[in-house]
Amino acid sequence: MITEEIIKKIQQKKGDYPVFRSAIMSALHEIQNTEGWLSQESLYKVSGMLNIPPATVKGVATFYHMYRHVPMGRNIIQICTNVACMIMGAEKLVDLLKREFGIEAGGTTGDKRFSLVIMECIGACGTAPAMLVNDDFHDNLDEKRVMDILNGYK
Amino acid sequence: MQKFLLKNVDNPRSTDIREYRKSGGYKGLKKAVEMEPGKIVDEVKKSGLRGRGGAGFPTGMKWDFASRDPNFPKYLICNADEGEPGTFKDRHILERDPHLLIEGMVIAARALKVGRGYIYLRAEYPAAEVILDKAIDQAYKEGLLGENITGKGFKFDLSVHRGAGAYICGEETALIESIEGKRGQPRLKPPFPVNVGAWGKPTIVNNVETFSNLPLIIEIGPEEYSKIGNPDCPGPKLYCVSGFVEKPGVYELPMGTILRDIIYKHCGGIKGGGKLKAVIPGGISTPILPPDKIDCQMDFVNLPKAGSMLGSGAVMVFDESVCLVSVCMRAMQFFEHESCGKCTPCREGTGWLSNILERIENGMGRNGDIELLLEVASNISGKTFCPLGDGAAGMLLSFIKYFSDEFDHHIENRKCMVN
Amino acid sequence: MITVTINDREIKFDKAVTILEAARSGGIKIPTLCFFEGLEKFGGCRLCLVEVEKLPRLQTACTVMVTDGMVVRTETDAIIRARKAMLEFLLINHPLDCPYCDKSGECELQDLVAQYGAEEGRFAEGKRRHPESFDDPIIVRNMERCVTCTRCVRMCDGVQRASAITVTGRGDHSFVEPFSGGRYDCEYCGNCLTVCPVGAIMSRLHRHSYRAWFVEDEIETLCGFCGVGCSMILQMRENTILRAIPRMGMGINKGLLCARGRFGYDIIESNRRLTTPLVRKNGELKAVSWAEALGLVAEKFSEIKEQDGGEKFAGIVSPELTNEDNYVFQRFFRETLFSNNIDSIIRMFYAPAQAYFEGIFGQGITANLISGIGKSDAVVVAGGDPTKINPVLGLQVRAASGNGAKVVSLSNAAGLKRFASSEPVARSGSENFLYSALLKALIDTRGLPGRSGSIEQEIGNIKWPNDEEITQRTGLRKSDIEKVAEDLKDPKNISVIIGPDIMINNGLMGLFLIAAIIYVLDARIYLLSERPNEQGVIDTGCMPDTLPGGRPLEISSFREKFEQEMGYGVPGQKGLTLFEMFEAIGKGDIKAAYVMGDNPVFNLPAADRIREAMSGLDFLVVQDAFLSETAKMADVVLPAALWAEKDGTYVNLERRIQRLHRAKKSVGGLEGWQIIAGISGLMGSRMEYNSARDIWEEITRASHLYGSVSYEDLATDKSLWPYKGEPLRSGKWEIKIPEEVVEKTGHGCHVYPDRLLFHSGSFSRYSPALNSIQAEPYAVMHPDTAKSIDIKDGDRIKIAAANGWSIELVSKVDNEIRDFSVRVPNVFEGVCVMSLVDYGIEPGTGAPVWKLSDIKIEKVQ
């Protein structure tokens, strides 16, 4: 459901740009923030709100990898596996997560508690390995720390 | 060395405008509003500042082009996409000293007669968005943004535009497409953004760190500023060091600091007393260097002479325990993943290279694979639409140039040299 | 002056061009793939890389502009290696299924690989897979073959501006997809097919049925579906059309087509075509020989002519037929039958509207180049959706909008939805209130130009409705109208596009108000034209009151001169107009009718009354390609050739005369003029024509209009109005503003025919391809309308009119309909919405004006 509140936020964002359609990325973020993902209906709504052809909305929404096109779990583990994190052991952490939660990259646990997303560099190379859980940054990870941190997410 | 860019970052309340002011913040702006816009451009030109986003283009020259363009409105964009793996310097400023950036941008807006600015912030930095939004709010409240800045009657609005996970949007024309709300693919140049940028209007794109140098330049004047670092490309520089050093992190040092010094003096040497195997000096788009090449100065002029590039100043240090085939493979997977898909060689070539590297890494390499890698990479190199493909090819070529034995070993023995 | 050296040859230019253009103009070939003339520059495929002296990197010839003194090389070893490398890259993910691919033989990738190699496959990994999509009726896409040149997307976005497809994903996971991921659900113009260089987007119509090299012949001819007059090529083998394709840059359409033009050609090959003449025997139509059928017509016509004279005939011609067919028909009627009772369906809008505007502003006032619309700084659209009625013209409106023009749409024009800067749509039937309010507002902002006293005097006599009245009648607010006036305040170069709904909704009053708006805006006029040769019908004198060339026949000096020159007589009294003929038929005043290529009992308003009248005729001859509703009532049915089977000329809405070229021989049908000349000969007046050319030459003798245009001139600019002469535009300022003809009484829902993008007239129903896009009629209405009568989208409903007629069909609820009307396409067999509408006649023009009467809608279980 796209709430009145989201619509209001999107309308507000329009004012930031000389051309309404430029608010599309914000609009997609706003919807994803509440819904967790971008359904076909949501894309269609954005098309209507900003007067952008639906296909164009889809083209934009699928270009950027942080827009999600399938429903996600309540918490999204976004773990970096790029070089700096990789050499500091990120792969092992990914294996741990896969094993521990029985999910593949891109997958979601049966209880919808976690989704696992493999990330490119998240700018924590000096304190690698690192991950984002939802909007929270966690770095200097090791297996134990990862599990401790995740225990805090229900 | 005295810190200019990072002087506030250790203050836990550094994001607050009062704290920023306490340490002399917004003085540069105060001075700038008393100056003719053209004069500011001149000072920046004189300072010799070169863009910190990767290409090292002289900022004053870019500004000069933009200010000569008769079209208005003009737009100012801060490139805070910081996607180059190994780089985390902009994040430092964004999260810990947002007012430094804002001050820099307002000075630029004043100089270039721009009324509207955006900070193109990568979505991987959600915390920075909150911090920036708050700082911008404060700046508005204090009359440092908005209709009548510092009471001097000039207007500048600023907001954050959030990316959504696309490395290519760090490239300035792709970034502009993205701000316009399109797929972030690079545009043809010419025309250049300084003439035809966002929404067809003159647009100036600079990196976070570049903007952050401006208050300093205005405050101490271009002469003093150009005494810092290498006279050919002066100023303080943020180096971000990751990998196998004792103290990884962001270091503010004079431009042109010797790479060896960065690793051994400032970062405390190789972690656990290990042996250095290789360094990538400027983010993974820049060629890797073997240990015997680390006595060069880290700047836009000297690194190319040593066979690499300064890029974003992201130093990645590998010790003997690291398998460079796997590093190369992972880096290539990154390029494949981030290729925008617009041009043939980058779209298809990076994928193909990843395939071959994966095969080698997995012990399925074949005779002739190295030659094939070299050929595919040179078929990409110099033929792509934007520098992303070149970066991928150059990275690979440098790995093979210096470390082909490691690749050979992988292919012949179907396993890694190091573990 | 710019001098460039390419491969050691100096080439000079006055203006900067790309290296590619420069090379091509010097006859030097540079391979390209993503480049396509007319599309936005892209520079992605990297096949056109060339060396430019002093530049370190190879440059893309398709994007880099030449500069003075530039030295370019296009065939060095490095370049050839680069091209080969790019092709190798393109092939790594390509399925290499050429033996199975319909594009084989005309595939740009195949040709390039043949030339530059990449002969051995060094890619040893798994290819990217993507399922082939058959979700669409007429398009099949195979994204594994796609080379991501984005030509289709740039076409769809930047030219067709339908934006139905996009590149989704990124990098080597980029695919071209519509929003749904499945069906395109688009305008099906198929222009993406034209530009796809490989077999990624293809037509399903000829899937696996032929190969490029099967084509034996290519005939350039015209589309027969509307008055734009697009050029296209029919590819032939053994008297069958393999497919219709445009060539970029060709014709006034510059290589664009709409769904009808590109896919509707299968009508020609329909197995429902009539192949032999039919004659009614014992109440049933029976196949007979041509000799028997024509003999019977001649005999019956002679009998009636002898007994009752020429006034007892009704002749209906068709704007779907050529000038040659129509000219010969009028000659037959006038000379052989001695009757001026000749008219056609263009009486509904095109003819009266043109006559009216010419009366005010001068002859040829509607003859304007379609390409001028795109260059306008404002476009006003009233009375219909140009993107549906004349799709390729509609693109020009979108292009204008893309260039920053203000587009004002005063009618339900869903195809302009994203392009209009304002769209005030009045409740149907109340448009005159909108027009007059707008006129008033424009006079306030722009002032009266003072060029014509008479029109300003008439404007002065207008009783302006007050704001309250306007809102109450039209449902529009004052601010809506002010917005339009604001948009139109400054533009200088304005096009006004006028569709058929003005005439039938608002009558001459509507036309006058629009004329006054045009006067105030000093705008160019475009009349939408639903059929391919509406102008030609007027030009060839197929009107009850004018001779070929448009001269009034009642002026005896004109008539006598004509008779002298042409050697045949013309009755001195004007004949009956279309609707007068039906009235006369109804009263028994007319005994025989010849309907050439139309379907009046389906296509005309109050179709049921027309059918009833027609059934009272003594003798009805229908010449048609199909057994239409009207043909089914005939005594004699004569099978006709269709446009692809003919030579001849059409005149498009710009008044450009264009030539049709026969692509195939009709299997059983004859061309209109052949049939008519045959009957005429049997009746004693011999017409000696061997070809369309012979007739053209006679037309140029008969008509001062075409007088100067020789057959050879027809493909040139000389066939463009005013045909080598000076434009005759001194306005006569002849202004008639009659009373409203019919009282607009109904207050509830009204039903109107809907005009479709995918169909045209009532005969496109015989196209399997067009039917595969849309085979079913529907009643489209605004959500509010639907709600008020408790109907949901997809309900089966019955619409009943006051006259007792009803139709059953499915509802479609869509806010593309902006007012309180229900629109039903008048195309499909069994659903004749024209039987539900009634009309009154404008005395001055003989055109019908809708009577609004309430309809009843109920759900059917």
Ligand SMILES: Cc1cc2nc3c(=O)[nH]c(=O)nc-3n(C[C@H](O)[C@H](O)[C@H](O)COP(=O)(O)O)c2cc1C
């Ligand atoms: C593939 C690619 C990625 C880039 N990414 C970034 C980036 O993340 N941040 C940045 O500031 N500049 C990036 N750049 C450089 C920008 O294009 C541009 O040069 C820079 O924003 C200009 O600012 P500066 O002159 O202040 O350095 C990138 C360039 C390329 C080709």
Ligand code: SF4
């Ligand atoms: S616009 Fe008209 S003439 Fe052109 S292809 Fe379509 S129907 Fe045919």
Ligand code: FES
């Ligand atoms: S034709 Fe020039 S890059 Fe494709």
